[in-house]
Structure formats: structure tokens, C-alpha cells
Amino acid sequence: MIQQDTARLLITCDDQPGIVAAVAATLAEQGANIISLAQHSTDAEDGRFFQRLVLHIEDFADRREDFERGIARLAEKFGMQWSLHNGAQPKRVAIFVSKYDHCLLDLLWRTQRGELDMEVVCVVSNHPDLEAAVRNFDVPFVHIPSGDKPAMERAQLDLLADKVDFIVLARYMQILSDDFVREVGVPVINIHHSFLPAFIGANPYARAKARGVKLIGATAHYATADLDEGPIIEQDVARVTHAESAQDLQRRGQDVERMVLARAVQWHCEDRVIVDGASTVIL
Template identity: 45%
Template sequence: MATATDQVILALSCPNRPGIVAAVSTYLFESRCNIQEASQYDDPDSGRFFMRVVLNAVGAPVAVEDLKTGFAPIAERFQMAWTMRARGELRRVMLLVSKFDHCLTDLLYRWRIGEIPMIVTGIIANHSRDTYAHIDLDGIPFHHLPVTKETKLEQETRIWDLVKETRSEVVVLARYMQVLSDGLAAKLKGRCINIHHSFLPGFKGAKPYHQAHERGVKLIGATAHYVTSDLDEGPIIEQDVERISHQATPDDLVRKGRDIERRVLARALSWHLEDRVILNGKRTVVFPS
């Protein structure tokens, strides 16, 4: 049930045609809802329309499920891919990590201070818990799943089982240095976010900072993207860069890169959880906060 002060988020995409905004706004008006925030985009390349609306009930409470039921015929008429949920409904997030823990530490800090509202369902690591002894993991389920060439398939099966058992809606590869199989990537389509320590599409794969150093780049960056079966080629959510000089060593690039990676991943996850990111084929539409 959404009260007069509760907010509901509607996010949608569909083939572009006249009347979409009118149909959405009319329905919300007739459902006693007030539009507090609206963003929309018409993509001329794909011919698709994208929209994000924040709304609340006016006067008497309105059940979100009733809103969804009433909206379904409109969504069907316009061939929409859509979601509608109460803004206060926290998403369930599973975090995967390897040896480098700076992204994990940053996400946990932002979660604990309320900057990224979510439910952390667990941490999956391919290193033992001792590796993260300096991090406060109190109360968070920890799963040590070491990966070798021989155990990779078995461990991926266990990862998928944990995602299902915990009802995790989002999976974050917080510098999880394992390539997901095509099968697992397909199961997590549109809800698995990776941070790549490079400004994609350049310098894919291993040791991108060393690749960048060899090329003498003047800008380094990081990229948060959705995971697909194509390595480091999923739809990009967020990127950032920092200027460097010819004096920078590969270690300098790695050090500076850690700061970029943290903030880029945090923004990407936050935007995903706020329904600000909508897939557009191999690209994304990101409505700013």
C-alpha cells in the first residue's frame, strides 16, 4: 500500500509512437496519483522511447499492486518493457570479490551510512575470509568459493544457487577477477554489474593499466557495465577518467585507478537500484539523479 507520502517509481521503454506520455499521465491522474518527477528520451537510432516517473498517491492510499494491474493493459497496448515498485522497497544485492577489496569496502561503507539503500544478501569471494580480516563483515553471510580450472563450473553452479536461495535481484562484481561463463552471464542478464579498471572499449582483459602505460595515455578511467557473454563488452552504465602525466608508473596508474573504480561502481549500482538505467540494446539510457 502506498500512502500519500510514499513514492513509486515507474520505468519503461517501448517502440516510439504518439500518445505514450498522454496514456501514462492520464492513467496516473485517474488513479489519484501525482507525478513528482519525470524524465523521458526518444532515441532516433533505435526508434524506442524511454521514460522514468516518480509518483505518489494523492489523498487516500493506493496499493502498488493495484496500480500495476491497472497499468498492464496500457503497457501491452504500447508493447512496453516496464517495472513499477515502491521506492522504499529495498533491492537484494549479492557482492562478489577477489583479492582487491577497495570496491567492496567502499560499497559496504556507503551502504552502512545509508548512501546506497539495499539489502546485502551476502559476499562471495574466491579468497579466504582471512584476506578480508580488516573489513567489518559482521552480520553479512560470507561464502568462500575458490576457483580453479577444474572447479570453475562447480563453483558457478554454487554461485547461482546462492543467488536463488537469497533471492538476490542484483549481482555486483566488485573487482571479482573471474570471467563468468556464457550460461551464468545469460541467467544474470541486465542485473549483474561489473567494474572494469579501464575506460572501455579500450584496454580490455587483464592488466589494463599496464596496457595504458605502454601506450602512454594521458587519461585513465574505469567503466561500470552490465555483464554479457562478450568479455568487457556489456552495455555501459557509467565511466569516469583522471588525467595523468608521462611521469606516472604502472603502480601510479593502479593507485589512481582504485579511486576512479570506487566512485564509478558506486554510482552505477546506485542508479540501477533507483531504476535510472534502462537497457537500449547494446547501450543504456541513464536518467541523471
């Protein structure tokens, strides 16, 4: 997946005539070759414009500052928000987990196979149960017990400071404080079952079984101060029947959680996700 001298450019602005031509002209002046391009407008009139470009730029690392100055001039003209990402540099991630291992092990396995363009800096857990499983992947495991929540989160912040590009909550059964979300300074991706808000709390699959649900699913989203209300990245569902037990529902639900989280993490690593207020655009 990693390609030298490759960059990803994300652009957001009010839709207006001439954007695509201006971007293409600026990139041509900078000697950048467009490898792929995806774009979306929310409305033909008075809409918002989103664009993702994958570029080949010779000697990108050495030329990056000059290239960014050219993009900044273009952005000023069109009122753009933009970001530029090095396609040859895997994103650094910390995975937070408690005792459920299905999402964690799936991410570690996919990373080991080269399916996810990221480096797992460490796995952080409030329980020691999964240490042996994580070390099988040659990934550091850090146990920071829960109890004194401010002390726990301070230890986590000190551990991760300037070392990660994003965090994944792979069934981390602790609520992040507003202070943590603000201070950590990187995106946080969370995964949970899609019963919310109907079955909040413990044993959601047993209560879903008791209510006779016909669909189970999962949602991956960015965490905000309102933990389960951040911008949604990906969702999926599976149809179930009355004949399946609560354990069957949980097993199938965990399968959906694995796939949904893997897709969300992959899209984030590939810089395909643009946050638009409370929503996202995936390009």
C-alpha cells in the same frame, strides 16, 4: 532515501503522439501523484521513447495489483515495455570479489552510510583474504574457492537462488560462464579499467605506463555472455602524465573505478537505468 508508498515506473515504446498525456491520465485515474518525471526520445520521428516516473500511491502495497492492471491496459494500447518498482524496498545485492578490496569496501561503506539504497546479502569470494574486512561491516562472507569452475558456479547459484535482485562484480577476477549469466536470472554489474581492449590481462597499468598513456579510466556495465561487452552504465577518466609511475596510475585508476561503480550501482538501485539493446538510457 526510502519513502513509503512510493513507486518507480519505467516505460519504453515507439515514440508517438499522446504518450505523455495518456500516462498522466492513467496515473490520475489510479490516484497516483507524480513526484518526478524524466523522459527521452531518440528521434522526433520514428524514435524510441523512454520515461521514468516517481509516484506517490497511497497504500501502494495493498493496491499494487490493481495499479499494475491499469498500467498493463495502457501498455497494450501503446505497445509499451514497462516495469514497476517499490521505492520503499531496498534492492538485495551480492557482491563478488577476489583480492582487490577498493571497490568492495567503498560499496560497503556507502551502504553503511545510507548512500546506497540496497541491502548487501553477502560477499562472495574465490579467496579468503577479505573475510575480516567484510565482517567488520556485519555482512556475511562466503568463500567459494576457484578450481572446479562448474562446481564453483553451481555453489554460487545455489547460494543466491531467490535471495538477490542483482549482483556486483567488484573486481572479481573470474570470467562468468554463459550458463551462470543465464541461470542467475538477475542483472550483473561489472567494473573494469577502460584500457580494454588495448591492455587485456595482467598488469594493465604497467603496460599502459610503458606505452605512455595520457588518460586512464573505468567502465561499469551490465555483464552478458560477452562479459566486457555488455551495455555501459557509467564511465569516467583521469588525465595522467609521464611523470607518474605504474603504481601512481593504478592508485588513480582505482579511485576512478570506485566512483564509477558507486554511481552505476546507485543508478541501478534507483531504477534510473533502462537497457536499450546494446546501450542504456539513464533517467
